[in-house]
């Protein structure tokens with residue numbers, strides 16, 4: 012893919028042009044009716060890089076669709092400064108030639124977005140999207156909507172019933188069908204009309220993702236009947252119905268085997284009851300539909316660049332006034348906590364949505380200039396283990412960030428705060444695993460490597476299902492430059508920060524690996540890293556104690572007493588303690604990357620081949636604690652803090 016790139020895509024472009032010229036007059040129908048399109052507001056920074064990546068991914072996609080007869084393809088060129096991730100999908104009922112013709116049309120159209128670093132085009136027959144970061148698992152996003160045709164069926168109610176039933180069945184069946192595509196048809200009661208419908212998801216989403224996306228799409232498309240055609244679209248799925256056949260009869264799939272579960276037959280019974288018995292109910296339903304259609308003219312034309320509002324248009328701007336009143340004037344009562352970058356408040360917006368508002372304590376002009384760049388970057392981070400930035404306010408007296416709200420609060424409360432002992436082993440493991448995945452994404456999968464620098468339990472929030480979401484990433488860059496050294500203001504927290512960063516300001520993603528290791532030990536032990544554990548003879552910090560217990564083969568003495576020993580596997584816990592110790596090793600290069608950590612956590616092999624070496628850490632008096640047998644000279648150069656060696660080994 013790399014070296015002969017230029018020649019290859021020129022080659023492909025020649026093919027594209029030929030195919031367009033040759034295929035156009037054929038009696039095929041690539042269905043290039045435009046449903047929606049959108050360009051990102053933001054342009055790529057290095058245009059030559061960007062266009063060569065874009066061209067390469069486009070020709071790769073075309074190759075897959077044309078020569079491998081695929082109906083779905085992804086391709087990416089993620090190496091240089093302007094990575095491109097792209098996805099193309101044809102409706103499965105299109106022939107290969109029609110699919111390629113439709114694809115070519117989307118390419119021509121999407122190039123109208125010029126240098127935009129993200130864009131989408133959706134046609135009846137296919138769609139194409141690219142972004143500057145991976146979006147392959149996205150299902151439903153703001154901007155999901157529907158388009159209704161402008162013809163109306165005369166037998167409104169019977170048609171509505173048939174459409175609703177058919178769409179509901181497709182929504183149930185499609186996620187269970189290999190390839191996430193289904194086409195089906197159904198006769199409308201009492202007349203020669205047939206409804207044709209299809210449902211499709213991106214092949215890279217999960218089964219539940221497909222289900223969720225189609226459920227949202229069904230809600231949207233329900234606004235269309237009795238209009239004769241309707242289409243609903245979203246980031247990860249597509250629904251369409253029509254009273255006119257738009258696929259060949261032999262493309263129809265028997266979806267009955269996938270309906271199962273009783274849910275849909277119940278629905279049919281209800282619908283049957285309505286059709287059979289309730290003329291009055293029908294009347295009400297008719298009035299309701301009529302009201303809906305006239306009140307909200309959803310059968311309107313295509314709306315402009317509304318697609319995927321969030322990632323295509325950058326962070327939403329909130330008004331300072333609205334956020335101020337949402338948080339009751341930043342009242343104490345609404346305060347959720349104090350983060351490294353300012354206080355956080357719970358806010359209730361006028362639409363009832365609850366959000367977390369962070370009032371940044373930094374207000375230097377440089378910070379303000381960097382702010383918009385950083386916020387734009389982090390608003391594009393989408394991962395289930397990273398807190399979502401919804402928007403910001405830059406116009407008022409303070410810079411404000413608006414995040415999704417997590418009702419369960421932060422992990423520290425569950426480890427050693429008011430909810431101590433509430434987490435069982437499975438929940439603790441899920442938190443460890445999810446945090447590792449979130450960090451691996453920030454370091455390696457997002458197109459810019461983001462180093463968090465301040466991983467600690469109070470920055471790990473828990474959702475309603477106790478899944479972790481990392482908060483406060485991407486903000487450290489906003490701190491003034493000269494704060495990398497040990498001081499009360501440096502980006503990091505004592506006890507969690509890797510010594511080489513705290514003392515020398517040596518920053519790498521292994522700084523997060525270190526903090527992660529400390530957090531894992533806290534999760535297992537239910538103790539603060541800075542808490543000194545004393546018995547008659549020695550007083551030890553958590554890391555020190557963990558190491559000694561490991562050396563003595565008594566790992567399990569570290570485990571939180573509130574955990575029921577019957578619910579965890581001793582070998583598993585030992586292995587995870589060893590992984591944590593690998594993460595806190597003194598030589599930066601000996602620490603695993605976060606994606607290696609994810610792999611280690613998944614495997615059940617022991618770590619005998621890679622036994623950890625002794626950790627170093629900084630104690631609460633800002634002393635570096637090292638083993639006298641490991642190298643200490645790297646820690647004794649021009650450090651700003653005084654530190655002494657810990658004598659207790």
Ligand SMILES: *[C@@H]1O[C@H](CO)[C@@H](O)[C@H](O)[C@H]1NC(C)=O
Nearest residue numbers: 052053054055124125126127
């Ligand atoms: C992006 O580039 C286009 C044309 O190249 C230009 O019209 C547009 O203003 C640019 N947008 C931004 C946000 O710079």
Ligand SMILES: *[C@@H]1O[C@H](CO)[C@@H](O)[C@H](O)[C@H]1NC(C)=O
Nearest residue numbers: 056057058059060061091092
């Ligand atoms: C764009 O990136 C390439 C290398 O990927 C580099 O050679 C070129 O100088 C960059 N152009 C600009 C304008 O930064």
Ligand SMILES: *[C@@H]1O[C@H](CO)[C@@H](O)[C@H](O)[C@H]1NC(C)=O
Nearest residue numbers: 024058059060061062063066
């Ligand atoms: C990418 O392809 C377009 C359309 O064929 C062409 O105009 C453009 O020059 C190409 N860009 C690069 C950087 O190769």
Ligand SMILES: *[C@@H]1O[C@H](CO)[C@@H](O)[C@H](O)[C@H]1NC(C)=O
Nearest residue numbers: 116118119120121122123124
């Ligand atoms: C691209 O934009 C131009 C000008 O707005 C328009 O004439 C042309 O039809 C567009 N191309 C496609 C493929 O939509």
Ligand SMILES: *[C@@H]1O[C@H](CO)[C@@H](O)[C@H](O)[C@H]1NC(C)=O
Nearest residue numbers: 044159160161162163240312
């Ligand atoms: C309905 O839409 C078609 C194209 O989709 C258009 O040609 C036609 O004029 C429209 N009819 C009305 C009554 O708006």
Ligand SMILES: *[C@@H]1O[C@H](CO)[C@@H](O)[C@H](O)[C@H]1NC(C)=O
Nearest residue numbers: 104106258259260261262263
């Ligand atoms: C479906 O029917 C079309 C003609 O309408 C035919 O060309 C095609 O080969 C058939 N496909 C299958 C899979 O039978």
